[in-house]
Amino acid sequence: MNIKSKAMGMYQTNCYIVSIEGKDFIIDPGVDATQWVMENVTNPVAILNTHGHFDHVWSNAELQKKLNIPLYTPKDDIPMLSSNDWVPDLPPSKPDFEVDGDAELFFDDVKVKFRHFPGHCPGCSTIEIGDAMFSGDFIFERSIGRCDFPYSSVEDMKDSLKRFKELDYDKKVYPGHGSSTTIKAEQKHIDYWIQSL
Template sequence: MNIKVKPMGEYQTNCYIVTVNGKDFIIDPGMGATKWVMDNVKNPVAILNTHGHFDHVWSNAELQEKLKIPLYTPKEDTMLLSSSSWMPDLPPSKPDVEVEPNQELDFGGVKVKFTHFPGHTPGCSTIEIEDAMFSGDFIFERSIGRTDFPYSSPKQMRESLEQFKKIPYDKTIYPGHGGTTTIRQEQQYSDYWIGNL
């Protein structure tokens, strides 16, 4: 597995290109991501969204059109792709597949697992591919996603962190902003965040 990353736009939102067995997966193509993605993919098979916030989905529609590949978005966040209270000029996009909570997909032998961790948004999910977890805005290095946005829920975030604490294995976490961390590392801070939400 090869992972390329580039922070996009003023919010420095990480866009990832994950290559497994010759297949390229584009995760969270944010503002201005199209050219970088086009320059760095050879065999793109899918666009994957961790959640529906504008800085993670800005280039969805443009890449769908240019690459002719399907877009997968957590079902509960589909409504966020067509309008944004902060960014009225968000280019609307429509998923080809609305991903159900905790759904595992199989792309010709490459397993892609969405795990539902609502709180930051209703559909907020991590995406696991082999030994990597792409956490979007759920978990960052020593931090968690904000819960003061429209459709956010501190209660759901607490429940998600309780669920995250119980993950029995370790993987490298590639978050939506900032640098990498690990599941084990961030599990140490879960109780702190649960107590402060």
């Protein structure tokens, strides 16, 4: 498996291209991601959103059209893709598939696992492919997603963090902003974040 990443836009949102078994998966194509994605894919099969915030979904529609591939978005965040009061110039996009809660998707022999961790926003999810977890704005290196946005929930975040702490395996974590980390490294800090919320 090969992972390429580039920080996009003024919020430096990480867009990822995951290449595995001859297939390219595009995760969170943010602001101005289209050209970079087009230059770095050979067999794109899907666009995957960890959640619906504008800086993670900005280039969804443009890439859907240019690449003619389906978009997968967590169900609870779909309203954010087309009706966004705080970012009125967001290019609207419509998912081809609504991902409902925890879900396993199969692309031939490649398994893509969505794990629902609401709090930062209603649909906030991680995406696991192979030995990697793409955590969006749920977990960062030594930090967690903010819970003071519209549709955020402190209580949901606490519950999600408790469930994340219980994961009994380790994978490298690629967040929506900043540097990579691991599940085990961040589990050490979960009690602190729960108490801080």
